[in-house]
Amino acid sequence: MQTSEHFLLSLRRKMSWGFLRDLLSGVNKYSTGIGRIWVAVVFIFRLLIYIAAAENIWKYEHDEFECNIKQPGCENVCFDHFFPISHIRLWALQLIMVSTPSLLVVFHVAYRENREKHHNQKLYKSPGEIDGGLLCTYLISLILKTGFEIVFLVLFYKLYNGFKVPRLVKCDIRPCPNTVDCYISKPTEKMIFICFLVATSCLCIVLNLSELSYLIFKYSIKCYLKRYIKKHQGSKSDCHKSEIVGHRRPAAAGQFHNSSPSSPLNVEDKCGKKLLVDLKEGQRPPSRYTSCI
Numbered sequence: 001m002q003t004s005e006h007f008l009l010s011l012r013r014k015m016s017w018g019f020l021r022d023l024l025s026g027v028n029k030y031s032t033g034i035g036r037i038w039v040a041v042v043f044i045f046r047l048l049i050y051i052a053a054a055e056n057i058w059k060y061e062h063d064e065f066e067c068n069i070k071q072p073g074c075e076n077v078c079f080d081h082f083f084p085i086s087h088i089r090l091w092a093l094q095l096i097m098v099s100t101p102s103l104l105v106v107f108h109v110a111y112r113e114n115r116e117k118h119h120n121q122k123l124y125k126s127p128g129e130i131d132g133g134l135l136c137t138y139l140i141s142l143i144l145k146t147g148f149e150i151v152f153l154v155l156f157y158k159l160y161n162g163f164k165v166p167r168l169v170k171c172d173i174r175p176c177p178n179t180v181d182c183y184i185s186k187p188t189e190k191m192i193f194i195c196f197l198v199a200t201s202c203l204c205i206v207l208n209l210s211e212l213s214y215l216i217f218k219y220s221i222k223c224y225l226k227r228y229i230k231k232h233q234g235s236k237s238d239c240h241k242s243e244i245v246g247h248r249r250p251a252a253a254g255q256f257h258n259s260s261p262s263s264p265l266n267v268e269d270k271c272g273k274k275l276l277v278d279l280k281e282g283q284r285p286p287s288r289y290t291s292c293i
Contacts, residue, residue, distance in 0.1 A: 030105055030138075034211040038204060045200050046095060050088075054193050057186060058088035064185030071176055078171035078182050084159060087190065091197055094152040098204070101144035108137045139215060146208040149201050156198070163198055165191040 031039060065079045112134070116122060157163065165187040172179040184190075 030109055032211060032214065034207055034214060038207040038211070041200060041203060041207065042095070042099065046197075049193075049196070050091060050095065054088055054091065054197075057189055057193060058086055061086065061185065065182060066185075067171065067176075067180045067182040069176065069180045071180075074171070074176040074180060075182070077173050077175065078169070078180070081171065081173055082160075082169050082182075087156075087160075087194060090152070090156065090159075094148070094201075097148045097152070098145050101141040101148070104137050104141045104144075105134070108134050135215065135219060139212065142208050142212045142215075146205055146212070149205045149208070153198065153201055156194075163191075163194050165194065 061083070062079055065075060067075045067078055165184060167184060167187045169182050169184065170179050171182050
């Protein structure tokens with residue numbers, strides 16, 4: 001009976017983390033290569049480790065916290081002083097907060113897909129392609145994830161005076177009559193998991209910063225190349241136009257010799273005005289006009 005209850009309790013916990021698993025798998029479709037590595041690290045080395053091992057280590061931490069005095073309320077007060085929030089609950093909160101910014105990307109892609117359905121036409125090359133507004137959303141999500149990781153690492157360090165778990169703590173808080181010794185259960189095992197938590201958090205920070213730098217560099221180069229190609233094509237078209245004008249000038253000059261007597265010739269002066277010049281047979285136009293032809 002106890003075995004079946006324990007199994008059902010474990011199953012409920014796993015199901016409660018199902019939304020996070022679905023979220024990470026959804027984000028994986030729209031991520032870059034580095035982003036997929038981040039998803040794998042969070043899912044395997046953080047979420048599964050939390051569910052499979054870490055949760056059981058801190059399960060009875062309050063019951064196993066013992067002080068060498070039986071003064072009513074002393075153990076509770078000392079435990080609350082040294083552990084204002086449980087490591088494992090803070091770890092769970094960190095996992096949720098770090099994964100939540102990825103919802104921004106999922107919602108933006110869903111917005112694009114819904115917009116295409118509403119207009120009944122293809123508005124994007126691919127709704128999940130990282131460009132334009134989706135690129136900005138993706139960059140914001142990376143900044144938020146990195147910020148949350150750093151904030152929680154600092155919080156861990158400040159709350160517990162470092163990342164070590166001591167075997168013995170001394171407490172002199174009322175209602176304890178004097179300074180009492182309190183013992184923490186499984187300190188070595190807990191410290192190993194905390195070091196693992198810190199290491200995976202640092203790895204995720206490095207991955208987020210790497211992906212952020214990669215995307216900024218990639219799209220900066222892409223924008224520069226677009227501008228360079230556009231500018232180069234514009235200069236080539238200007239040269240082509242000048243060549244066409246150069247070919248037309250001799251033809252215009254030939255018209256002076258072959259024109260009939262008193263035949264009108266439209267010429268532009270330096271100000272761009274049309275001038276009607278009557279040329280007699282064999283007569284060349286004045287120099288102020290030929291310089292403009």
